[in-house]
Amino acid sequence: MTRPGTAPERTRAIRRMFSAIAPTYDLLNRLLSFGVDRSWRRQLVAQLPETPLRVLDLACGTGDVSLAAARARPGARVFGADFAMPMLRGAVPKIARAGLDGRVLLQNASAEDLPYRDGAFDAVTIAFGIRNVVRRDRALAEMLRVLCPGGTALILDFSIPPNPVVARLYGLYFSRVLPFLGGVVSGDFDAYRYLPRSVEGFPSRAAFARSMEEVGFGEVSYRDLTLGVATLYRGVRPHGQAPGITPGA
Ligand SMILES: C[S@@+](CC[C@H](N)C(=O)[O-])C[C@H]1O[C@@H](n2cnc3c(N)ncnc32)[C@H](O)[C@@H]1O
Numbered sequence: 001m002t003r004p005g006t007a008p009e010r011t012r013a014i015r016r017m018f019s020a021i022a023p024t025y026d027l028l029n030r031l032l033s034f035g036v037d038r039s040w041r042r043q044l045v046a047q048l049p050e051t052p053l054r055v056l057d058l059a060c061g062t063g064d065v066s067l068a069a070a071r072a073r074p075g076a077r078v079f080g081a082d083f084a085m086p087m088l089r090g091a092v093p094k095i096a097r098a099g100l101d102g103r104v105l106l107q108n109a110s111a112e113d114l115p116y117r118d119g120a121f122d123a124v125t126i127a128f129g130i131r132n133v134v135r136r137d138r139a140l141a142e143m144l145r146v147l148c149p150g151g152t153a154l155i156l157d158f159s160i161p162p163n164p165v166v167a168r169l170y171g172l173y174f175s176r177v178l179p180f181l182g183g184v185v186s187g188d189f190d191a192y193r194y195l196p197r198s199v200e201g202f203p204s205r206a207a208f209a210r211s212m213e214e215v216g217f218g219e220v221s222y223r224d225l226t227l228g229v230a231t232l233y234r235g236v237r238p239h240g241q242a243p244g245i246t247p248g249a
Pocket residue numbers: 014015018019058059060061062063064065081082083084087109110111112126127128129132133134
């Protein structure tokens with residue numbers, strides 16, 4: 001995928017890319033992660049508070065985290081939001097098959113400009129999404145805004161493993177094997193070449209945690225999963241924070 005200059009152009013290119021790979025997205029996830037992606041999402045939803053009544057799953061894609069959250073927290077209503085309609089369309093039959101139509105609701109929305117009121121959610125999740133958001137700080141500020149005071153944000157994304165040997169093997173797999181297999185199955189070689197580049201371009205764990213603190217999250221922490229191939233970040237909207245936080249430009 002080319003990376004045209006302005007933020008709106010880059011956002012449009014990313015939306016086009018996810019829309020194009022939507023039909024083979026689930027199959028490739030299972031294949032390319034050897035099924036480990038499911039365990040990562042389970043670990044994410046295990047961190048949800050016990051009584052989240054309203055959960056927002058941002059960049060929900062084909063709904064795997066939304067479904068896992070609804071299953072793990074039977075009292076919860078889960079709102080799945082994504083800006084790529086073909087990804088959301090992939091979620092619809094999965095939600096119906098799980099009998100969760102009433103509890104998992106989908107919305108076509110951008111993470112940078114959420115159509116929800118301040119403090120609307122007890123928890124916000126985003127799995128393998130924040131890395132792709134062009135104005136990342138703006139999305140973080142929006143996550144904070146729609147969380148109620150004391151509400152939890154859980155952010156899961158790829159990382160570069162800290163062990164140099166593991167990092168080298170992972171780098172080879174990620175930059176050679178994965179783009180080839182992803183390209184063959186999806187027919188979109190550019191999209192799967194973009195994946196390793198986007199992971200390389202993502203800030204370090206400490207820098208990303210700092211950017212969460214900078215927009216106003218409290219109690220920010222993170223932990224690595226599977227030798228540091230993925231990292232799960234957590235932050236809380238502090239009590240007493242003024243409502244109506246304005247996202248950065
Ligand atoms: C790698 S997929 C992850 C999907 C899902 N969360 C999962 O765990 O499988 C990334 C998703 O982020 C969405 N996305 C990227 N940037 C976005 C934005 N600015 N607003 C909303 N969705 C976005 C894409 O459309 C895509 O569905």
